[in-house]
Amino acid sequence: MSEPCPQRLDPSPAIPVYEQQERLGDLWTAVPEPARRRYRPRRAFWRHRALRAGAVFTLLALCGLVILALVRDQTGTQGFLVGLGLAVLPVPLLMAAFRWLDRVEPGPWANLWFSFAWGACAAALVAIIANSFATEWLATATADPASAESLGATVIAPVVEESAKATAILLIFLFRRRDFTGLVDGVVVAGFTATGFAFTENILYLGSAFGEDQNMGSSGFASVTAATFFVRVVMSPFAHPLFTVLAGIGFGLAAMASRRHRIRRFVFPLLGLALSMGMHALWNGSSALFGPYGFYVVYAAFMVPLFALLTWLAIWTRQRELRTISAELPAYAEAGWLTPAAPQALSSMRARTMARHFAGRTFGSGAARSVGEYEAFATSLAFLRHRAHRDPVGPDFIERERELLHHLWQRKDIAGPALTFAARATGRVRVPPPYVDYDGYNPYRQY
Known part of the structure; x- marks a missing residue:
C-alpha cells in the first residue's frame, strides 16, 4: 500500500475551501495502483489513437513526396538544394519563439510537429495546385495573363492558403481538445503551421530565384537570390505566421468560450480566418494598391504594428495564465x-x-x-x-x-x-x- 494522500477537493466554486476541509475531516484515501495509472475513456475503433496516427502519417508522407517532386520540378535539383539550405535558416528561430510562448503549459510536441508537417506538406500542396489552377482559369477567362496572376495572388491565394493552414488548427481543436485550452495554444499551433508552410514556399521562391541567376549569370548581392532572401527571410520571416495567428486566436477564443455561448465557438474561428485572409490579401496586393513602394508602406504601417500587438497579446495572455495558477x-x-x-x-x-x-x-x-x-x-x-x-x-x-x-x-x-x-x-x-x-x-x- 502506498503512502496515503489527502482527499480530492470538490471543484465547485460554490463550496468554500474551509467548508470542504471541515467536510473532509480526517478522511484519507490511498493512491491508486499501479503507479502509472492513466485515465483513458472508451472510444470507437475508428477513433483509436494508433489508427488515426497511422492515417495522418500516411497522408502527410504522401503529400510530402508529391510536394517534393513538384518543387524539384520547378526549381531543378541544384535550385532545390540551394532553396532548402536558405529556407531552413529562420525555422529554428520561429519554432523557438512560439515554443517560448507556450512555456506555462507546454503542449505535446506531437501536436506541434503535426502542425509543422501539415503546413509544409498538405497545406503547401493544396496551395500550389489550387493557385495554379485558379491562375490558369483566370488567364483563360480574361485573356490577360498579367492581370490574372495579380488577381490570383491578391484574391485567390489568401483564401486558399489560409484555409489550408487553418485546417491544421481545426483538427487539433477537434481531436486534441484537452491540449487546446486557450488563446496561447491557438497562437502556437497556428505559428508552427505557418512556419512549415513558409518553409516550403521559401524553398520554391529561393530555388526559382537561383535558377534565374543561373540563366542570367548573376551572382553576389545583386542577384535575384540575394534580393529574395532579404525580403522573405530577413525582413518578413513572420509574415505567414502573423496571418495564420489571427485564425489561431479565433480558435483560442472559441476554446475559452463557455458551453452556454455556443455561437461564439463558430463565430470566433470564422472571424479570425476572415481577418487572416484579409491581412494576407493586403500583403500580397501591396504593390497594386500603393504603387512601387507599397511593400514598404504595408510593412511599416500594418505588419510591424500587428507584430507588436500580437506579441503583447501573447505575453499578456501568458501572464494571465500564471495569475490563474496562483488563484486556483x-x-x-x-x-x-x-x-x-x-x-x-x-x-x-x-x-x-x-x-x-x-x-x-x-x-x-x-x-x-x-x-x-x-x-x-x-x-x-x-x-x-x-x-x-x-x-x-x-x-x-x-x-x-x-x-x-x-x-x-x-x-x-x-x-x-x-x-x-x-x-x-x-x-x-x-x-x-x-x-x-x-x-x-x-x-x-x-x-
Missing part, C-alpha cells in the same frame, strides 16, 4: 496536496526554472525532469479547475482531476522542496527556515 492552486495546498509555497512558485516562470535547476543540481537530471513534469501537471490541474468555474463539470472531470492529483502526489517528495526553495529564493512567499533532521540532511541546501 491554493485550494489544493490548503487541502494538503501541495506544499504551502508551491502555488506561488508555480505562478512564476523564474521560480519554476529555479526549482528545476535546484532539483537537477541536488538530485540529478531525473529529479529535474520530475519537477518539470510536476509543474506541467499542476498547471493542467489549475486550468481544469478554472474551467469548472465557467462551465458545468463534464463527465470525465473527476477522472481527469484524480489522474492529475495522482501524478502530483507521486512527485511531491522531489518537487515540494525544490518549489519551496525557489519560492524563498525569489521572494514569492515567506516560509519558515527548513527543518534539518538528525542526520543533518537539509532539503534546501545545495549539496
